[in-house]
Amino acid sequence: MPASVPIAGNRFVIIGGASLVGSATAGELLDHGAAEVVLFDNFAFGSEAAIAHVKDHPRLKLVRGDVMRMADLLRVTEGAAGVLQLAAFMTLSMDRDPWGGLDVNIRGVQNALEACRANKVRKVVFASSNAVYGYGPGVSGELVESTPFHSVGAPPAAILYGASKIIGEQLCRDAYRKHGQDYVVLRYSTVYGERQHYRAANALYIIETIDRVRRGEAPQVFGDGSETKHFVYVGDLARANRMAFEADATDVAVNASGVAPITTLELVKLVTELAGGGPEPEFVGNDGKVRLTSGGAFRIAHEEAFNAIGWKPEVDMREGLRRLIAWRDGNEGKTAE
Amino acid sequence: MPASVPIAGNRFVIIGGASLVGSATAGELLDHGAAEVVLFDNFAFGSEAAIAHVKDHPRLKLVRGDVMRMADLLRVTEGAAGVLQLAAFMTLSMDRDPWGGLDVNIRGVQNALEACRANKVRKVVFASSNAVYGYGPGVSGELVESTPFHSVGAPPAAILYGASKIIGEQLCRDAYRKHGQDYVVLRYSTVYGERQHYRAANALYIIETIDRVRRGEAPQVFGDGSETKHFVYVGDLARANRMAFEADATDVAVNASGVAPITTLELVKLVTELAGGGPEPEFVGNDGKVRLTSGGAFRIAHEEAFNAIGWKPEVDMREGLRRLIAWRDGNEGKTAE
Numbered sequence: 001m002p003a004s005v006p007i008a009g010n011r012f013v014i015i016g017g018a019s020l021v022g023s024a025t026a027g028e029l030l031d032h033g034a035a036e037v038v039l040f041d042n043f044a045f046g047s048e049a050a051i052a053h054v055k056d057h058p059r060l061k062l063v064r065g066d067v068m069r070m071a072d073l074l075r076v077t078e079g080a081a082g083v084l085q086l087a088a089f090m091t092l093s094m095d096r097d098p099w100g101g102l103d104v105n106i107r108g109v110q111n112a113l114e115a116c117r118a119n120k121v122r123k124v125v126f127a128s129s130n131a132v133y134g135y136g137p138g139v140s141g142e143l144v145e146s147t148p149f150h151s152v153g154a155p156p157a158a159i160l161y162g163a164s165k166i167i168g169e170q171l172c173r174d175a176y177r178k179h180g181q182d183y184v185v186l187r188y189s190t191v192y193g194e195r196q197h198y199r200a201a202n203a204l205y206i207i208e209t210i211d212r213v214r215r216g217e218a219p220q221v222f223g224d225g226s227e228t229k230h231f232v233y234v235g236d237l238a239r240a241n242r243m244a245f246e247a248d249a250t251d252v253a254v255n256a257s258g259v260a261p262i263t264t265l266e267l268v269k270l271v272t273e274l275a276g277g278g279p280e281p282e283f284v285g286n287d288g289k290v291r292l293t294s295g296g297a298f299r300i301a302h303e304e305a306f307n308a309i310g311w312k313p314e315v316d317m318r319e320g321l322r323r324l325i326a327w328r329d330g331n332e333g334k335t336a337e
Numbered sequence: 338m339p340a341s342v343p344i345a346g347n348r349f350v351i352i353g354g355a356s357l358v359g360s361a362t363a364g365e366l367l368d369h370g371a372a373e374v375v376l377f378d379n380f381a382f383g384s385e386a387a388i389a390h391v392k393d394h395p396r397l398k399l400v401r402g403d404v405m406r407m408a409d410l411l412r413v414t415e416g417a418a419g420v421l422q423l424a425a426f427m428t429l430s431m432d433r434d435p436w437g438g439l440d441v442n443i444r445g446v447q448n449a450l451e452a453c454r455a456n457k458v459r460k461v462v463f464a465s466s467n468a469v470y471g472y473g474p475g476v477s478g479e480l481v482e483s484t485p486f487h488s489v490g491a492p493p494a495a496i497l498y499g500a501s502k503i504i505g506e507q508l509c510r511d512a513y514r515k516h517g518q519d520y521v522v523l524r525y526s527t528v529y530g531e532r533q534h535y536r537a538a539n540a541l542y543i544i545e546t547i548d549r550v551r552r553g554e555a556p557q558v559f560g561d562g563s564e565t566k567h568f569v570y571v572g573d574l575a576r577a578n579r580m581a582f583e584a585d586a587t588d589v590a591v592n593a594s595g596v597a598p599i600t601t602l603e604l605v606k607l608v609t610e611l612a613g614g615g616p617e618p619e620f621v622g623n624d625g626k627v628r629l630t631s632g633g634a635f636r637i638a639h640e641e642a643f644n645a646i647g648w649k650p651e652v653d654m655r656e657g658l659r660r661l662i663a664w665r666d667g668n669e670g671k672t673a674e
Contacts, residue, residue: 016589098447098511102447134485138483147484148489149471149486150486151507154487156511156514159507162506163507166488167497167499167500169497170493171435171493173493174435174494174497175491177493223413
């Protein structure tokens with residue numbers, strides 16, 4: 001039985017939908033003819049700003065509800081062909097509130113899967129993360145889907161986040177094995193793009209650099225700038241989510257990363273250039289924020305995603321950052337928090 | 338400020354105490370002069386049989402309660418100098434009930450830590466597991482404390498269990514960083530010994546072999562018998578728990594494994610011999626139970642435990658199994674389930 005769920009004519013629910021990825025994916029699904037796209041969110045992290053561009057679409061519906069409340073989930077997933085589960089605490093919020101974060105990232109996924117089972121939702125796409133490979137000195141080289149989880153040298157919140165995503169993936173596998181629930185896990189890299197927020201530790205390198213350059217201050221590089229980051233453009237990710245529904249693939253977990261990695265120094269220089277230029281970057285020590293480290297240069301391989309769902313990233317950092325900055329310049333003060 | 342908690346004259350609480358490890362540790366702490374040892378258990382897995390040998394001790398107290406109920410925990414930890422957190426679902430029960438397992442293994446640890454903070458408990462010893470190194474082909478060689486978590490090729494329940502222990506450890510680290518909660522994490526190998534139960538996947542190789550030999554049946558070896566297992570004798574582990582309280586060590590996670598690893602074929606032959614002899618083992622395929630695999634021969638290094646708390650295992654498999662079988666022969670029908 002093929003696990004493909006066509007977009008046109010079907011109803012989709014995006015849990016944690018009032019978000020960077022959720023709103024972009026809603027646009028993608030609507031553009032491909034979805035009968036209805038429901039953005040389900042409790043607005044704890046989600047925001048009106050993140051969905052301003054789609055909220056008036058005639059086939060878009062906004063439902064306030066909480067992934068921790070089964071009644072909300074059972075109601076919203078009724079009649080859905082596909083559910084995209086995005087709702088999650090990331091590392092920074094996990095650090096502030098591990099109780100809430102573990103609730104949402106683990107029990108929230110269980111609830112969503114349970115609601116999908118009750119309502120016979122045909123396919124679940126679960127937003128996992130490259131955090132399942134961990135952090136610290138053990139992380140370097142080519143990160144493929146079989147790379148183990150490294151945690152030595154990483155802060156507790158980063159490990160809690162990564163382990164919570166490992167658990168979320170296994171809950172999907174368990175639902176497939178026990179109930180035949182079709183699913184695709186996409187292990188997102190750090191997302192960036194239009195409607196960028198301040199909640200992702202790695203994306204701070206982008207958004208804070210824009211802010212500093214705009215204020216006429218020197219951009220900051222933490223450490224020596226040789227640290228690798230591997231982002232993915234939000235539009236590419238929206239396409240990956242859509243293709244994960246459409247593909248025959250099921251019971252699989254693949255990376256969804258951008259065209260190529262970048263060092264933090266290259267990134268800060270590129271953002272500065274695209275923001276119109278500014279002073280040379282200033283090298284600073286740790287500012288007390290949770291920073292995510294690795295053991296050396298790495299690349300998150302996305303070849304398996306092509307094999308599984310036919311997807312590869314198309315927008316490189318220069319183009320993606322150009323779009324982010326253009327959006328920000330046209331939407332001063334509307335940045336999603 | 339040294340994190341040592343002397344045993345003599347102090348009150349200790351063992352959460353999940355009506356268990357193989359809990360009852361042995363209670364005996365160890367009482368022998369070393371503890372003013373009181375409280376076994377706290379909801380008897381979901383714990384049993385009267387597991388505590389029969391200590392329950393009438395004048396300084397032992399049995400409290401029925403649930404690690405999921407903060408009120409129970411707050412009451413029982415009042416006045417405790419040390420808390421040993423054992424309550425957990427293992428892989429077999431995690432497979433049957435992932436909701437319950439994740440509750441106990443994650444929220445239960447959070448609850449226990451929160452109760453310890455409220456009642457200013459000086460030190461927590463948390464029972465983690467070598468499951469934090471994972472399973473499957475990635476696991477081989479020397480498993481040291483910095484070995485990453487492998488999950489490719491392992492069943493969902495085993496990964497859920499391992500990840501839940503990783504999270505439990507990080508909750509301890511987080512409590513240390515945020516509130517100065519002293520703790521020692523011991524990563525237990527599969528425990529065996531007097532009062533052996535049927536709940537640990539790896540220990541089934543022992544207990545099922547005894548059962549078959551006693552019934553006059555040929556013992557069974559799964560696969561070719563070359564699979565490595567590394568157990569730890571329950572009395573050694575009770576001593577490790579006691580020494581973790583006494584040591585100055587805090588904010589550390591170390592392995593607590595037995596003297597040496599053993600292959601499943603060697604194990605089955607040794608158990609058969611010690612049980613009085615029996616037919617040659619029969620090699621069988623998978624029987625549908627969750628089996629925990631590795632990628633080759635491995636050894637769980639316990640040298641760091643010696644550095645941190647001065648502990649090393651003393652009872653080898655021959656002696657430990659001899660004691661297990663002697664206990665079982667003297668307690669027919671009283672096996673803890």
